[in-house]
Amino acid sequence: MAVYTEVPDDEVDAFLTEYNIGEVLSLKGIAEGVENSNFILHTTLGLFILTLYEKRVEKTDLPFFLGYMQHLAAKGISCPVPIAGKDGNNLRELCGRPAAITAFLEGMWPRRIQPFHCRALGRTMAEMHLAGQDFKIQRPNSLSVDGWEEVLNACEEKGEQIKLGLTQTLKDEFTFLDANWPDTLPKGVIHADMFQDNVFFIHEKLSGVIDFYFACNDLLAYEIAICLNAWCFELDNSFNITKAQLLIKAYQEVRPLTKEELKALPILARGASLRFLLTRLYDWVNHPEGAFVKPKDPLEYLNKLKFHQSVKNVSDYGIIL
Numbered sequence: 001m002a003v004y005t006e007v008p009d010d011e012v013d014a015f016l017t018e019y020n021i022g023e024v025l026s027l028k029g030i031a032e033g034v035e036n037s038n039f040i041l042h043t044t045l046g047l048f049i050l051t052l053y054e055k056r057v058e059k060t061d062l063p064f065f066l067g068y069m070q071h072l073a074a075k076g077i078s079c080p081v082p083i084a085g086k087d088g089n090n091l092r093e094l095c096g097r098p099a100a101i102t103a104f105l106e107g108m109w110p111r112r113i114q115p116f117h118c119r120a121l122g123r124t125m126a127e128m129h130l131a132g133q134d135f136k137i138q139r140p141n142s143l144s145v146d147g148w149e150e151v152l153n154a155c156e157e158k159g160e161q162i163k164l165g166l167t168q169t170l171k172d173e174f175t176f177l178d179a180n181w182p183d184t185l186p187k188g189v190i191h192a193d194m195f196q197d198n199v200f201f202i203h204e205k206l207s208g209v210i211d212f213y214f215a216c217n218d219l220l221a222y223e224i225a226i227c228l229n230a231w232c233f234e235l236d237n238s239f240n241i242t243k244a245q246l247l248i249k250a251y252q253e254v255r256p257l258t259k260e261e262l263k264a265l266p267i268l269a270r271g272a273s274l275r276f277l278l279t280r281l282y283d284w285v286n287h288p289e290g291a292f293v294k295p296k297d298p299l300e301y302l303n304k305l306k307f308h309q310s311v312k313n314v315s316d317y318g319i320i321l
Ligand SMILES: Nc1ncnc2c1ncn2[C@@H]1O[C@H](COP(=O)(O)OP(=O)(O)O)[C@@H](O)[C@H]1O
Pocket: 002, 030, 032, 033, 034, 035, 036, 037, 038, 049, 079, 080, 102, 103, 104, 105, 106, 197, 198, 210, 211, 212, 213
């Protein structure tokens, strides 16, 4: 589930009087997602998504997220367009939470990733990177190298209960990444959480990308690394080189990568592994008992990290320099 805040009928009715999107027919909580409270809002004028922003989302970051979605949509990228109210604002408050309404996107996220999904993803990712080039608001990535140590320290003790020696492995990895992170590669706006549950397809066509609430300015190639982890490993933890090749090739057809970016992929993939391992570990050890949301497995990312640590160079991802 992800409905942390219930919205009473009279409050949603009152909320909608601020918009020109008709009257409420129904409001249904959405079971998927982990970060925010999401509802399908059916009005006399159509379908929308109502989001109440919860724990990890800083209110001051919302103009960046909503502005970025608006910017991408204006450039032809299919994503949830924020709906402005009668006063022109797309961000207001509901039930004590910051809240916004966005357009409903048709499509389903792929339950079983096929090579064609990776090809479509690579292309759309590169299109998003190009479209974001003239987006004016900045948001540094609070979950990049500078932010990892704090998360690591916060779950140091309990992390050992999950796997003996885990904390030391993560500390060593952090030290290595901190000393070797390739900070000078091309930067831009990245989605930073383009996992399969955030990318919708209708049959073989990518129909849209959702969930922009980790978007930030960072290394563009780091987004590819995040997606190699999220899309190119099989359930038995083996790396699928065909999927990786398709993803990177499709990306390069739109935005060719520099040699430096390609060479950096193994270290970026290690960083991407550590980043998701840490936030999953944090959520795992801070998971309230009896909570509906099932935390994601941090150790899945330890396996990915080990794979990238064993990689000699980018040819292990099927890329010839
Ligand atoms: N614009 C949208 N159109 C259609 N469905 C959406 C849209 N935004 C969110 N959803 C639905 O809500 C679910 C959770 O959304 P998501 O943004 O991933 O939540 P969270 O930020 O809490 O992880 C998605 O898996 C999808 O089913």
